Amino acid sequence: MKKIYSVLVENRAGVLCKVSGLFSRRCFNIDSLAVGETDDPAISCITIVSSGDQRTIEQIEKQLNKKIDVIKIKTFDESVSISRELMLVKVRYNKTNRKEIMEICDVLKADIVDMSKSYMLIQLCDTPERTTLLINMLKSVSIVEIARTGTLALPKCGETEA
Amino acid sequence: MNGADAMIKSLEKEGVTALFGYPGVAICPFFNSILDSKIESILVRTEQNAGHAASGYARVTGKVGVCVATSGPGATNLITGIATAFADSIPLVCITGQVNSELLGSDVFQEADITGAAESFLKYSYLVKDVEDIPRVFKEAFHIASTGRKGPVLIDVPIDVQNALLSKFIYPDEVNLRTYKPTVKGHIVQIKKVVKELAKAERPIICAGGGVLLSGAENELREFAEKYKIPVVSTMMGLGVMPTEHPLYFGMVGNNGKPYANRAINDSDLLIVVGARVADRAMSQPGLIIENKVMVHIDVDPAEIGKNVGPSIPLVGDIKHILEDFAKQEFECNYDLWINTLDLYKETMKVKRNPDKNYVDPAVFIKILSEELDEDAIYVADVGQNQIWSCSYHIVKKGKFLTSGGMGTMGYSIPAAMGAKKALGNRQVIAVCGDGSFQMSMMELATIRQHNIPIKIIVFNNQCLGMVREYQHYTYKDHYSVIDLTGSPDLAKLSSAYDVKYMKIENMKDVREKIKIFLSEPGTGLLECMIDMMDVVK
Secondary structure, eight states: OEEEEEEEEEOOTTHHHHHHHHHHHTTOOOSEEEEEEOSSTTEEEEEEEEEOOHHHHHHHHHHHHHSTTEEEEEEEOGGGEEEEEEEEEEEEOOTTTHHHHHHHHHHTTOEEEEEOSSEEEEEEEEOHHHHHHHHHHHTTSEEEEEEEOOOEEEEOOOSSOO | OBHHHHHHHHHHHTTOOEEEEOOOGGGHHHHHHGGGSSOEEEEOSSHHHHHHHHHHHHHHHSSOEEEEEOSTHHHHHHHHHHHHHHHTTOOEEEEEEEOOGGGTTSOOTTOOOHHHHTGGGOSEEEEOOOGGGHHHHHHHHHHHHHSSSOOEEEEEEEHHHHHSBOSOOOOOSSOOOTTOOOOOSOOHHHHHHHHHHHHHOSSEEEEEOHHHHHTTOHHHHHHHHHHHTOOEEEOSTTTTSSOTTOTTEEEEOSTTSOHHHHHHHHHOSEEEEESOOOOTTTOSOHHHHTTTSEEEEEESOGGGTTTSSOOSEEEESOHHHHHHHHHTOOOOOOOHHHHHHHHHHHHHOOOOOOOOTTSBOHHHHHHHHHHHSOTTOEEEEOSSHHHHHHHHHOOOSSSEEEEOOSSOOTTOHHHHHHHHHHHOTTSOEEEEEEHHHHHHHTTHHHHHHHTTOOOEEEEEEOSBOHHHHHHHHHHSTTOOOSOBOTTOOOHHHHHHHTTOEEEEEOSSTTHHHHHHHHHHSSSOEEEEEEBOTTTTTO
């Protein structure tokens, strides 16, 4: 089972280490992790995608709650959330495949944000699935390097907000 | 006033009267300021034992124990003490000196990232970078250590912060932590559910863990059990919640516990676990145990509930509060038939021993020792076969039974007994260890002598690491490896070197008289008991 944890923490030195250390110590998976400041500079938001059985998922939330630097945890399913990932891919191209790459980018709504005579830098901001899809599509081309942010997610909008 | 003065002042505000520590350059400002205070510093002989001594102090007083070490190796030596306290949820404030804050991260002499290194054994930690934060940090540290699920908190203070001048010392009256609000009161709906189950049950049993002692709820639990005549078993950490010979008490559970205690749990239709983790040593297959019964789990830590076993009724809160709320509930019940069955189990499921007459039989020895000890004696058991014997045969009356249950740290008994004796000078304090565990903390004989903390030490000498030997006997078919302790010192000579009164018992002849003499002598004493290496394994 996959779960997304949106963890609000005190923006202090060492807090990310405490949170990620908890996952490794208790053998919880981290599929992806992203950290950033919130609207309040004293608070950071750590978005963690993790998977495990019901007991593990419950333990992750409880153990996170025990951490004194953790302010609030929101746990939700992928299905009720909007999740996005930003990816940058650098590929090497030549005359024969240039058009194909541009077509892939077009279909998957990726942007070419930088270019030289033999390299292209492609940017995609989309769901983790579509990000992986772009990688698979580009595998036939020579991928030079990839940078991904990890998943960011928030629950979908309701009529009232908790 | 500088930072070090503020640290001492904060400790005074928290009512600290003694601490256990070992100085070094990075903590020197602190040990300089302490000279102006009434707080007594006990110089241990290695930092790990400062942690254990503070733990013993905390466990007999219910207050926070304080230990202090310097940066680098001082701090890393302390880690085992911290981890031991963490595993048993003992409230400690551990203070470490640190290198100059401007040099942090540059691997200078005696620098260790102690907040990072000890992270997984700490309830919380602070690295103080601003001298003005000292009063708030100390206030928070004592609060965090002693509330909710208790545990060790570390305060790491760089030497320049200790030396920096503080504009004004204001000790906060209360803490303001938006993220830390432990549950105290149990949910009344859940309490009523438990009462309903109790009224319905035919064979209820309470399993009391160390959490009952940490909450100071021994009396409340006993009164509740007595009011409705509910039988009680305990985990190793819960030993002492009920007097051993109480008619409603049916022993310690687990693979080292009493067979009739385990049978009682298995046969029950309502299991109420109070302040216990349901960890592997107490219940090796918790999933199987709770089949065909209702399980209630009462704990202050919500994360413990459902961690090892999923209870039918979870109840989160401070045990003392919850038991007080239970006392307000009334219900009809009669478990006499069940208690008769348990009495029968107790009578028929006794462990048969076959001791060698040429040695001291630890089982009988501990029983006689218990009878000769003061009613309120504090008994500290070490780790190994000696721990299992102590758990099995020591009879707790009004005293306490301390041991390292969660971490199983060898060498715990002597420093913990020292801490307990320092706290309660007029109580009889006894440390019972093996020849292996004794040698892990025998350097503390010097501390005991220097600071005049007279405890009684019993060493079960079987000239080997008995518990590992036992394991190798069963698992590796007597293929013994690295368990021979024949290089051990002559304990008579060692005792004389430390000015400790020494006695030796070779067999069971006149044991009671010898124990009487040993206990009645003033000052620190060491009693060596020769034990059959083959005990248990033959």
